[in-house]
Amino acid sequence: MSNIEDIVDSLEHKISKVLLKVDHLKQANLKLTEDLALARQEIQAQERLNMDWEEKYKALKIANSMLGSDDNKKETKLKINALIRDIDHCIAQLSD
Template sequence: MSKIEDIVDSLEHKISKVLLRVDHLKQANLELSKDLASARQEIQTQKQLNIDWEEKYEALKIANSMLGSDDNKRETKLKINALIRDIDHCIAQLSD
């Protein structure tokens, strides 16, 4: 009987080690999930910041070309034409 008790004790000890390891892994998984969520939020923030800066850059290019810069005149003309088409479309819808 002593041998069976030793086997049972050994098994209980191993099971408790496994359960403790599972708890540690769950805790580590939770921390990693939080870190991942934080990193994803930071990436989203950086993407939005990048978009904002790109819009400001485009506006600055248009403003520079309107002030006489020859660098982006074609882009500015295309943008102005697109805005005129949009305005004409809106006027046409209001006329109907």
């Protein structure tokens, strides 16, 4: 009889260890999930910041080309020609 009780006690002890490990794993999983969500938010913020800087860079590049910097003479001429075509198109539409 005591042999069966020992087996039952051993099983109860093992089950309690397993349940404790499950609780620890659930807590670790929750922490990792929260860390992942935070990391994703940081990545999105960095991507938005990167896009903002890219837009500012493009605007600065266009401004420099409009000012006629020596580095971008060809781009400046092309941009001015495009603007003249746009203005001519607008004038033609107003004339109709």
